[in-house]
Amino acid sequence: MKERLRSLLVVDHDTVFRVNLSNYLRQHAIHVVDVGSYADAKDVSTTYNYQLAIVEWTHSCKDVISLCSRLRILSPNVSIVFLSDNPDLDSQLEGYTYGADDYWTKPFPMSLALAKAQAMLRKHTALTLRADRIRMGDIEVDFRTRLVHRNGQHIDLSEKEYGILRTLALEDGAPVRRETLLARVWGYDSVPVTRTVDNYIVALRRKLEIDPARPRYLVTVGGIGYRLNTD
Numbered sequence: 001m002k003e004r005l006r007s008l009l010v011v012d013h014d015t016v017f018r019v020n021l022s023n024y025l026r027q028h029a030i031h032v033v034d035v036g037s038y039a040d041a042k043d044v045s046t047t048y049n050y051q052l053a054i055v056e057w058t059h060s061c062k063d064v065i066s067l068c069s070r071l072r073i074l075s076p077n078v079s080i081v082f083l084s085d086n087p088d089l090d091s092q093l094e095g096y097t098y099g100a101d102d103y104w105t106k107p108f109p110m111s112l113a114l115a116k117a118q119a120m121l122r123k124h125t126a127l128t129l130r131a132d133r134i135r136m137g138d139i140e141v142d143f144r145t146r147l148v149h150r151n152g153q154h155i156d157l158s159e160k161e162y163g164i165l166r167t168l169a170l171e172d173g174a175p176v177r178r179e180t181l182l183a184r185v186w187g188y189d190s191v192p193v194t195r196t197v198d199n200y201i202v203a204l205r206r207k208l209e210i211d212p213a214r215p216r217y218l219v220t221v222g223g224i225g226y227r228l229n230t231d
Contacts, residue, residue: 007048008117010034011041011067012056012083017106021054024110025117038063042070050075051124052117057082057095057103068099069187076143076166079120098183134169134230136217139208141165148208160185161204164197168218168228175221201226 008025012018013036022034033048035041041055045067053071058064064082071078082095085106092103102116134141139150143166148155157165163185168176178194186196201220205212217229 007031007033007050008121009041009044009048009050009053009055009071011036011038011053013037014056021110021113025114028114028118030117030121038067041067045070045074050078052079052081052120054081054083054104054117057084057086057091057100059086059091059094065098065183065187069184072099072184073163077124077170079124081116081120097177097179099180136208136228136230137210139217141169143169155207157204157207160200161207164200164204165228168226169230171227173227173229175224175227177225179225181225197225 008030010018010022010025010032011034012021015036018034018036022032025032031048033044033050035044038061050071053068055064055068068080071080079101080099081102081104082100083104083106084091084095087105092105095103101120104113104116132142132144134143139148139155141148146162148157148162148165164181167181167184178197181197182194201218202212205215205218208217209215219227219229221227
């Protein structure tokens with residue numbers, strides 16, 4: 001059970017680098033699953049409830065974006081690090097837009113990778129404890145069971161609506177960009193019209209807000225996106 005709680009996924013085609021990194025992390029009591037392709041990563045994505053995934057980043061690659069979306073569905077609190085030998089700023093900014101929690105440029109000291117991984121694993125544990133259940137007035141959201149209730153009455157959410165709510169909750173009140181919501185919830189390989197998010201927010205407000213025209217919980221942040229107010 002401890003291995004399941006501390007599982008980490010490494011995905012990189014460079015066998016020497018991947019094995020060296022994985023073995024170094026294993027030496028420090030971290031359970032690591034390492035694979036050399038996105039296809040293999042999808043095959044093992046259901047094996048564990050991953051806390052951290054360190055994934056080779058390929059510019060605008062559908063496979064890596066699809067993999068990250070799948071991991072977030074299966075393990076909603078997973079932190080994702082993109083690995084790259086490209087220090088270009090545009091590549092890093094794109095990586096963050098598509099849902100990266102961090103971006104590591106090769107080469108780097110293994111000791112630094114370990115310290116960063118341990119910090120993100122600690123953050124994962126804190127997020128899991130904090131975000132398993134939230135309250136918004138008379139609404140209770142249980143992320144373990146994926147159930148939403150108001151005064152004991154079930155509120156039915158679509159998969160995308162649930163994904164938006166979960167993503168906002170994990171940011172603990174901080175604003176989340178529309179592009180980030182699209183990447184994390186939809187997993188698009190290119191950013192579509194952000195009006196898609198706006199339409200889903202409107203639908204969520206109709207289900208969750210007492211007065212959707214004057215939202216209390218799903219708050220618009222001008223020029224950025226949305227944030228979630230909770231009790």
